[in-house]
Amino acid sequence: MRPIGIGLAGLGNVGSEVARLLCARREEFRRRTGAELRLAAVCERRRRAVLSLRLGKGVRRVSRWQDLLRVPEVEVVVELMGGEGAALALVLGALSSGRHVVTANKMLLSRHWDEVFKTARSKGRRVYFEASVAGGIPIIQAVREGLAANRIRSVLGIFNGTTNYVLSEMAHNGCPMPEALRRAQRLGLAERDPSLDMSGADTAHKVSVLASLLAGRWFPPERIPCEGIESVALEDIRFAISHLGRTARLVGKLAFDWDADPVRVEAHVRPTLVPLAHPLANVHGAYNAVLVDTSSAGDLMFYGQGAGPGPAASAVLGDLLQLGRELSSRSSAAARPTERCREEVPPPMPWGRPRAAPPSLPLRQAPESDAAHYVRLQLADKPGMLAQVAGALGRAGISISQIHQDKPKDPKRPVPVMIATHSAPAESLRRSLAAIAQLPGVRGRPVCLRML
Amino acid sequence: MRPIGIGLAGLGNVGSEVARLLCARREEFRRRTGAELRLAAVCERRRRAVLSLRLGKGVRRVSRWQDLLRVPEVEVVVELMGGEGAALALVLGALSSGRHVVTANKMLLSRHWDEVFKTARSKGRRVYFEASVAGGIPIIQAVREGLAANRIRSVLGIFNGTTNYVLSEMAHNGCPMPEALRRAQRLGLAERDPSLDMSGADTAHKVSVLASLLAGRWFPPERIPCEGIESVALEDIRFAISHLGRTARLVGKLAFDWDADPVRVEAHVRPTLVPLAHPLANVHGAYNAVLVDTSSAGDLMFYGQGAGPGPAASAVLGDLLQLGRELSSRSSAAARPTERCREEVPPPMPWGRPRAAPPSLPLRQAPESDAAHYVRLQLADKPGMLAQVAGALGRAGISISQIHQDKPKDPKRPVPVMIATHSAPAESLRRSLAAIAQLPGVRGRPVCLRML
Secondary structure, eight states: OOEEEEEEEOOSHHHHHHHHHHHHTHHHHHHHHSSEEEEEEEEOSOHHHHHTTOOOTTSEEESSHHHHTTOTTOOEEEEOSOSSHHHHHHHHHHHHTTOEEEEOOHHHHHHHHHHHHHHHHHHTOOEEOGGGSSTTSOHHHIIIIITTTSOEEEEEEEOOHHHHHHHHHHHHHOOOHHHHHHHHHHTTSSOSSTHHHHTSHHHHHHHHHHHHHHHTSOOOGGGSOBOOSTTOOHHHHHHIIIIISEEEEEEEEEEEETTSSSOEEEEEEEEEEEETTSGGGGOOTTEEEEEEEESSSOEEEEEEEOSSHHHHHHHHHHHHHHHHHHHHTSOTTTTOTTSOOSSOOOOOOOOSSOOOOOTTSOSEEOOOOOBOEEEEEEEOSOTTHHHHHHHHHHHTTOOEEEEEEOOOSSTTSOEEEEEEEOSBOHHHHHHHHHHHHTSTTEEEEEEEEEEO | OOEEEEEEEOOSHHHHHHHHHHHHTHHHHHHHHSSEEEEEEEEOSOHHHHHTTOOOTTSEEESSHHHHTTOTTOOEEEEOSOSSHHHHHHHHHHHHTTOEEEEOOHHHHHHHHHHHHHHHHHHTOOEEOGGGSSTTSOHHHIIIIITTTSOEEEEEEEOOHHHHHHHHHHHHHOOOHHHHHHHHHHTTSSOSSTHHHHTSHHHHHHHHHHHHHHHTSOOOGGGSOBOOSTTOOHHHHHHIIIIISEEEEEEEEEEEETTSSSOEEEEEEEEEEEETTSGGGGOOTTEEEEEEEESSSOEEEEEEEOSSHHHHHHHHHHHHHHHHHHHHTSOTGGGOTTSOOSSOOOOSOOOSSOOOOOTTSOSEEOOOOOBOEEEEEEEOSOTTHHHHHHHHHHHTTOOEEEEEEOOOSSTTSOEEEEEEEOSBOHHHHHHHHHHHHTSTTEEEEEEEEEEO
């Protein structure tokens, strides 16, 4: 048994927890994997964060990521700095210098997938990223290994704890979104600038990582139509619960048609009204859940904490222990950091038949599938308004299954009108709503939520 | 890349599906793992089962398991025969002759854990058994690898699809147990002799496998107090739903106290009343679900199909693909079946500090934890009966939170009395009920269900 040297970059909440567990449970981990994970170096600018951890004398402290790569004992780099610039440079530098990488950085992976994995492959090194999707839920390993014999038909999930907490608070405690968001911030569940979560971008990054992994080809986040929850109001959730038997969730969806050539992928991130009896409706607070529909194992659900130091550290350490098992089962000579391993990074799941499509467009993107939708419009209280709206929807081929308008309290203020449509092409509905928004007497932007 | 020869014993529903997928998806699997899984031989007595599969010419057919071990190309034996006698001989024979083993056989593993893993270790061979617990849910891999950095505090699960189907049918369609069981048999969800499922023994085997894996020491099923669902009647479920807001599930539980020395394990299989809002209450039909409470990742739930050819084949093939990855990353010389690999079977999770306890009693068994219980008694309709029962419970220190007795329809027949207790030691309650069952005027065996 030889120790495997770990270089940890970023001592925020997650990084500190990883460092703490690496030191406190070293002996336990050794007995588990047959490999000794040794924290060789940490990289962090804030001196206080390093000091408060009371790391042993054997751990090198550096404050620049470049210096981490100069520590010869570092065989695996754990990137927990977040963001793109320095994190990307560190990851590529680590791989180029023959190190393996463990990262929780979904933004980096989803935006630079090809660069990262091409570098890894050319150097025969591995990149593990369990913590990048769904926190403590080992979903990457499940779809990559445990369910490897299956074709994954679809993935439907709640991937963002912040927005799920906000929507849960609105539904259960009847508090408006700004108040729910402030509560999330007080609990440390939301950043001071919550836009990455609220806009759905964080969910899109995670859907992109999953899509790229499952398809075996980069599926960048720009190709994922994405909408956040900013437009969802308390009145929408109240109406959905009382009239539609549904509640709002920010859902990331991925669906594959493996029989098409090239393989067709539908991906999107949408605020979605989920039936109250649906498993995703019962995912409350900062939890995540991932529903996977597979060819042999049927439908599965994975549920757990989507964020937080403990769950993220669990995922990072799970990756490190897997690397530990793999590295210590090789001869020690072959596994020295600067030499090349014989083993290649496993190709990330090239299912389906081989395709000759150009690398820029390897998968055909399927349009957003048809669905019933919930729409809320703010209409001026004047004659003919409803007729105009209904007419515009009708001309777009969208038929209405329910419509509700309460008696206006104040005739000068616009009246909210709630509409539930029958199943319709999402694209047509969106175009039609854009036209409706231009009608005189329609106030603000229409709210439009998919129904599951 | 070198082909990895597979010998498959048992062509029942699961075995046939494994054979079919191995042949149909061979190319796809090869691209996934970098290893070629080649079905080298099948072992099955029923000629028809073999013929109906239309295996290629390259697949050897044998009808005795001993002959499977004589096929030199077989490097991995997949045991899907079930039962103990021949299956155990095949597994031990395969390991002794230097083959790896994949099995779905929880009875075999739970009853012969030490023999199987000692043989595997002495020969440097691996035993994978994902399909033995919770069907298509990759729970073994999750607790063994993805969550490897955690101490698993407890596992609570529905591990048997047959009994869950029966209980769901009773609750939703109001049909009595014999009718629900007949429906399960018609759907192929229950065997003609359903006693292994109904008695809880199958669940105990699975809990034993999980306990042994997590504790790193054999925890045989005889040490798991076990009760099936045979005594649960429709009136119990109806009462639980209407008066207690609960429904019945057959729950396998495992709880560890890792700080105790020796480590304390609580394990049992009990028909349990679960609050209707609890995740396990929403597991319907033949589905399984496993709740895992961990030290870092928090609480997680895994949900999916617990049985059937597809899910079981998914788990078996997942194991084969993992073996394929491992074997093909070694030099081909080291991996020939009859030679010894350098690599040892990983010790199955020896958590906690090393213990010097005798091998026969490596873990201390904790008594069943306190819980509120539901009790149904059949009492003769005569004065003083209730007082006697309440007195007996009171003397055992068990206090009653609810008691219900409807007006008897026929004074000659015994009256059902439903009692909900406050939290009490399970052992005292059971002793007290045994005494109550002896009282004159008490008919039949009291029904006793744990409340979660």
